[in-house]
Amino acid sequence: MTTAEQTYDVVVLGAGSTGENVADIAVRGGLSAVLVESELVGGECSYWACMPSKTLLRGSEALAAARAVSGAAAAVTGEQDVAATLARRDGFTSHWDDASQVSWVEGAGIALVRGHGRLAGEKRVVVTRADGSELVLVARHAVAVCTGSRAALPPVDGLPDVQPWTPREATSAKEAPRRLLVLGGGYVGCEMATAWQQLGSAVTLLQHGQQLLPHLEPAAGQAVEASLRALGVDVQLGTGVTAARRDGDEVVLVCDSGDEVRGDEVLVAAGREANSDDIGLDTVGLEPGGYLEVDESLQVPGVPWLYGVGDVNGRQLLTHMGKYQARQAGHAIVTRARGEQVDLADWSPSVATADRLATPSVVFTDPQVGAVGLTSAQAAEQGLPHRVVEYPIGDVAGASVFADGYTGTAIAVVDTEREVLLGVTFIGPGVAELLHSATIAVVGEVPISRLWHAVPSYPTISEVWLRLLETYRG
Incomplete structure (x- = not known):
């Protein structure tokens, strides 16, 4: 074993999108930076999450959109080419080759070290490379932990032994399993149930609670449940799983009712946990495992x-939020490296609301669900004076142009004291592209009186904004 030592201004553990952005901002600020990565540069989103999952869903979505328009529907004379869909997915992941991402890193002036990095005391990281050699990286100013998260396995007896799929296997599978069991009815469970049912699997979705997408407005989970059932998915709500085993080639799940459910593969989509248990936190006086506690500058x-930046701090486990935090942390690192004081007021809870009050997210099911801010239940829990306004999107002229028989719902949660939006949810085909307008309105706390003068173009689905305001004003 050989050991060498190199010094950089900033050492970044994890070369996913969060780590890449921290390093890029540091370099743009005049510092040197190195990324440490043991897997593929680009991280989870590029190879096992956002990009492959959305490409698996897009073909079915495009077909549904064509079939929903008279005239265009006549041109759809066959079914989806599953092999071509999987091939397109493979293209978006560059066939799980990170050469293009490495090229970008090098072009940005960022150093890259392959291997597993662990903290080894103050501002020191030891990287163990594939050949067993070690490299010590010393940071002049900062170490940024951007190691992300991984799928969590619920405490189900025998579950690890059946070799369950995690989202990684679900998004990279080479063929549709004949029968797929999905454990969990959140974002990943609903999206992957949608995708693989449409790609040829017989899917059974088991959800412990009484509704899908439990952290969103109830109408969202109800709409997605109805859609999944219409696709042929066997949705079982209020169903816990107590044990798992293999019976030959079959996976057998034992439900808390005593019933057994059988499939060829089981996808566990029951939450995530921080990748922080094997990165040397104990060498700097921190408890290994769990999410890192950080302040407003991510320190x-x-x-x-x-x-601690991105998923590893547990604030919001979304790619775009990791990038948002990377900008926050990167600028703080550069500012402190210059010997200047970081103005935390710029990132105070009253200003930097995205982590807490205005996080946007999209569920790419059929129908899509786009949501930002607080739900009505969350507003009630916080004791905020509010009113919920709903409007059927299908009643908007632009929606009827978009698709014959368009159905969907827009939901606004309005602070009745300040007359600003606390949260907005859109449910329906193509609503993902409506979400950023809602995000701006919520983040900017734009008064209803000002939104009234933001006139939507006709005939677009965005006209639902006008209808929501009219409904609120009565």
Whole structure:
């Protein structure tokens, strides 16, 4: 074993989109930076999450859109080419080759070290490379932990032994399993149930709670449940799983009712946990495992040179939120490296609301669900004076142009004291592209009186904004 040592201004553990952005901002700010990565540069989103999952869903979505328009529907004379859909997915992941991402890193002036990095005391990281050699990286100013998260396995007896799919296997599978069991009815469970049912699997979705997408407005989960059932998915709500086993080639799940459910593969989509248990946190006085506690600049309290950015801090486990935090942390690192004071007021809860009050998210099911801000239940829990306004999107002229028989719902949660939007949810085909307008309205706390003068173009689905305001004003 050989050991060498290199020094950089900033050492970044994890070369996913969050780590790439932290390093890029540091370099743009005049610092040197190195990324440490043991897997593929580009991370989860590029190879096992956002990009492959959405390409698996897009073909079915495009077919549904064509079939929903008279005239265009006549041109659809066959079914989806599953092999071509999987091939297109493979193209978006570059066939799980990160050469293009590495090229971008090098072009941005960022160094890259392959291997598993662990903290080894103050501002030191030891990287163990594939050949067993070690490289010590010393940071002049900061170490940013951007190691992300991984699928969590619920405490089900025997579950690890049946070799369950995680989202990684679900998005990279080479063929549709004949029968797929999905454990969990959140974003991943609903999207992958939609995708694989449409690609030829017989899907059974088991959800412990009484509704799908439980953190969104109830109408969202109800609409997606109805759609999944219409596709042929066996949706079983209020169903816990107590044990799992293999019976030959079959996976057998034992439900808390005593019933057994059988399939060829089981996808566990029951939450995530931080990748923080094997990165040397104990060497700097922190408890290994769990999410990192951070302040408004993403700095770890008590360890002023250490930052926890993206999924690893548990604030919002979304790619776009990791990039948002990367900008926050990157600028803080550069500012402190220059010997200047970071103005935390710029990232105070009253200003930087995205992590807490205005996180946008899209569920790419059929129908799509786009949501930002608080739900009506969350507003009630916080004791905020509010009113919920709903409007059927299908009643908007633009929606009827978009698709024959368009059905969908727009839901606004309005703060009745301040007359601003607390949250907005859109449910329906193609609504993902409506979400950013809602995000701006919620983040900007734009008064209803001003939104009234933001006139939507006719005939577009965006006209639902006008209808929501009219309904609120009565």
